[in-house]
Amino acid sequence: MRRKRKAAAAKAETAAVEAKREEEGGSSGGSSKSSNELPKESKASTRGKRIKAPKTEPEFFPEKRNLEDLWQAAFPVGTEWENMDKIREINWNFSNLEKAFEEGGELCGKKVYLFGCTEPQLLDVKNEQKIVLIPIVVAVISPIPPSDKIGIKSVQRETEEIIPMKAMKMAWVPYIPLEDRHSQVDRLKTQIFTLACTQRRSALKHLKIERVKQYDYCLPYFQPLKADEDEDDTVVNIMFPLEPPVVCDFDWELDDIEEFTDELVQEEALPNDQKDAFKEYVKEQVRERKRAQRQAKEARKKAIEDMDPETRAAFENMRFYKFYPVQTPETPDISKVKVPYINRYYGKAHFVM
Template sequence: MRGRKRAAPKKRAAEEEEKKREEEGGGCGGGSSSGGDSKSPEELKKESTTKGASRGKRVKAPPKPKQEPEFFREKRNLEDLWQAAFPVGTEWENMDKLQEINWNFSNLEDAFEEGGELYGKTVYLFGSTEPQLLVVNGEQKVILIPIVVAVVSPIPPSDKIGIKSVQRENEEIVPMKAMKMAWVPYVPLENRQSRVDRLKTQIFTLGCTQRRSALKHLKTERVKQYDYCLPYFQPLKADDDEEDTVVNIMFPLEPPVVCDFDWELDNLEDFTDELIKDEALPEDQKDAFKDYVKEQVRETKKTQKQAREARRKAIEDMDPKTKAAFENMRFYKFYPVQTLDTPDISSVKVPYINRYYGKAHVVM
């Protein structure tokens, strides 16, 4: 018992000594008992910083920026209607130019809304382009203006395509399917999740299934046919072109002699001498040129006579319903509406459609 009492003061002394070391900074959670190895608080802080740096400092990642909700403009129900109408007669290499300007055909869309010109009617649409010199961003440049022609009719206006240009001597009238074209039903955006066979559409567009990627496998003449295509229409009454007395001349020389000759107003002898005087025609080609013009006049007159006969026979063979449809057909020609993104086209709008359709009843 006495031995334990003598040990107590020693224990208390050791505890007091340890407490004293901690107060002086010599011990820090189990430091050395030797007074010579004790370190000051500044040295311990520096040592701790050095060790932390050797292990690599942990950098806190910056907070991610809060993403704003992304809003998409809701598309209009008939927004792509004008693009569904194939731009007949537009060169393939120029197709992409139609997307360079943000054209807007909201006037065409509005025409199908209640109260519009085309509301509740059966309509056939085809597209085309008209090159015009316009001011774009302060500079003048040739722009292809897309136009859409709407034919109001209970039946298709035609199932044929005309192929004609100044460069082509002969005019061809071929079935649409020969050029991979056909009237196809247009489905508005809001109905595209429905079964097409259950829809009762009243809008048809002239479509073309010829793939641009396959053009390189076609002959040049075949590709050029598409450049000269025109939607064909044979009205019940003769148009001005059918009785036209002017022929387009392209006499084959290098360069060719291109001009218009009116067989009622122009004297062929004087007309030819004038070309020679203007050095547009070599004098040694005078007789050959005159023969060429006479042949063109004969061919034009023959074509016009055939057209009159074809029209007369077509009218005779028509049933009353079809005849009534042709008599009541109306043509609407739509130009893009003016927006901040589009050039001013107000001065270049014309009612003329093409050599077959003539002029539109209404220009929009």
């Protein structure tokens, strides 16, 4: 009897607990599910919604050409420091220079020395007449450097100086194509050398004005064995500094300076109050040209006498290529201003590209 009473009491206790649970479940909405058993939609509403990031299109950059910066590696000798940045105001293209080194090109497989320079010209830039500094690259095919000297001369300077390149922090340095720049330079056998300048622009403010001006008047020096066919030419190129400048050619044997000047005034190319200044400018240009011709003849004669046979053979076979930028929709038309003349030392190029 005692066991039956205990079993009945336990059964009653269990029933009471279950009844209490049902009662609690009813008070919370009649569901017996725990908070962990909420529907998926309810769970999602209790968290911040995840926002998908917008898909971005991959950005593609044009692949750099192997010799893309070759023309920029050739220091523009004789260009004023304050004008260096003006060269890059126009997106110049020298793909013709790059192609010259490709298979079948004029410079392919040859040892070449390159230097840069600039030619100021009055050009039409977006329907506006502006003085533009056209970058030029001169390529010299030669087994030896064409020169290790720099000439310094201008109308403002009374004397001409021929000094070592290193005095102006310039030297011929090997050019490394882009695809080879991961290699050790000393293991490469490059055939391309560019005239480089290590003078830092940021340090110019610490130099004397005369020293800075020397860079403005620098010209790559070359002593040819043979006289240029136009060495005795009596024509001088005039660019009288006005705004815009007066650009013309004057032949000191055929042109009379008075008549020549009067014609420019009549054509309204020269202001009447600038006549005297213009005539003096032309006379100085003529004197300078005659002096240069005389000095060139004397220097050539001495150089030939002092030259060994191997060096003489190299100089006899040197060829000069003058590269102008390629015409593109982004660049002004330069087709009418291309000339073979390089400078007073190099004379004319054998080929104009």
